[in-house]
Amino acid sequence: MAEPVLRLAALVREFGGGAGLHGVDLDVRAGEVHALVGLNGAGKTTLMRTALGMLRPDAGEVRVHGTRLPAATASTWRRVGHLVDAPFAYPELDVRTNLRLAARLHGLAPDEARRRTDAIVAELELTPYASVRARRLSAGNRQRVGIAAALQHDPGLVVLDEPTNALDPRGVILLREALVRRAEAGAGILVSSHHLDEVARIADRITVMNDGRVVGALEPGGTDLERAFFALVLADDEERAS
Numbered sequence: 195m196a197e198p199v200l201r202l203a204a205l206v207r208e209f210g211g212g213a214g215l216h217g218v219d220l221d222v223r224a225g226e227v228h229a230l231v232g233l234n235g236a237g238k239t240t241l242m243r244t245a246l247g248m249l250r251p252d253a254g255e256v257r258v259h260g261t262r263l264p265a266a267t268a269s270t271w272r273r274v275g276h277l278v279d280a281p282f283a284y285p286e287l288d289v290r291t292n293l294r295l296a297a298r299l300h301g302l303a304p305d306e307a308r309r310r311t312d313a314i315v316a317e318l319e320l321t322p323y324a325s326v327r328a329r330r331l332s333a334g335n336r337q338r339v340g341i342a343a344a345l346q347h348d349p350g351l352v353v354l355d356e357p358t359n360a361l362d363p364r365g366v367i368l369l370r371e372a373l374v375r376r377a378e379a380g381a382g383i384l385v386s387s388h389h390l391d392e393v394a395r396i397a398d399r400i401t402v403m404n405d406g407r408v409v410g411a412l413e414p415g416g417t418d419l420e421r422a423f424f425a426l427v428l429a430d431d432e433e434r435a436s
């Protein structure tokens with residue numbers, strides 16, 4: 195089987211007071227949407243930050259496109275798109291300029307950057323805002339710009355932390371379609387969410403985290419995902435309390 199685009203093995207990243215990741219195994223394969231769900235504080239953002247080299251693990255390993263961190267070079271990171279934490283944009287630059295800069299930082303030549311930026315602006319329905327300075331955008335449109343920057347260079351690995359944050363219903367649909375399209379084209383996508391119904395619509399796999407551990411999986415086509423989710427979390431809490 196092909197090497198996953200992301201592989202986490204026995205990953206540990208501990209903060210004080212027992213918080214953090216306590217031995218996580220997880221992979222993302224090319225062509226799949228892999229959703230990560232868990233209660234507030236379960237460790238989803240920490241997992242993503244560690245996977246992206248933003249946090250150094252205490253133990254275990256991260257492989258991005260087959261390269262073990264921290265050995266990944268610029269050519270590896272150019273094949274990754276991510277939105278974790280607040281979307282970044284230079285406040286005084288307009289949307290199109292911000293996106294072109296992001297495309298250039300991902301290694302695209304100027305003409306190609308221009309072409310991709312125009313395409314993603316249309317795809318995410320940002321055309322009315324293309325000439326608006328980032329500082330004047332609404333939270334939802336700023337989020338769309340962050341998603342655009344993560345997707346426009348067609349990365350083979352996409353990592354998005356709660357990307358539906360601040361999106362309106364139209365934005366949620368556009369995001370869903372954009373992710374499905376990219377997965378169908380071969381990208382591996384790791385996405386966290388608190389919206390189980392939304393996740394179930396697009397995910398090929400749903401992994402449940404609790405207290406820094408992977409505690410099970412949900413069947414995307416299953417019924418009553420909410421009940422199954424809470425059952426897994428409760429079972430884990432009880433097992434560790436006993």
Ligand SMILES: Nc1ncnc2c1ncn2[C@@H]1O[C@H](COP(=O)(O)OP(=O)(O)OP(=O)(O)O)[C@@H](O)[C@H]1O
Pocket residue numbers: 209210213214232233234235236237238239240241
């Ligand atoms: N830099 C840090 N220093 C100390 N503790 C941290 C740090 N970052 C995260 N934590 C703790 O690690 C745990 C996991 O946090 P994390 O942000 O990964 O959870 P999450 O699943 O993304 O939560 P949410 O759904 O609320 O976004 C929490 O208890 C959090 O307080």
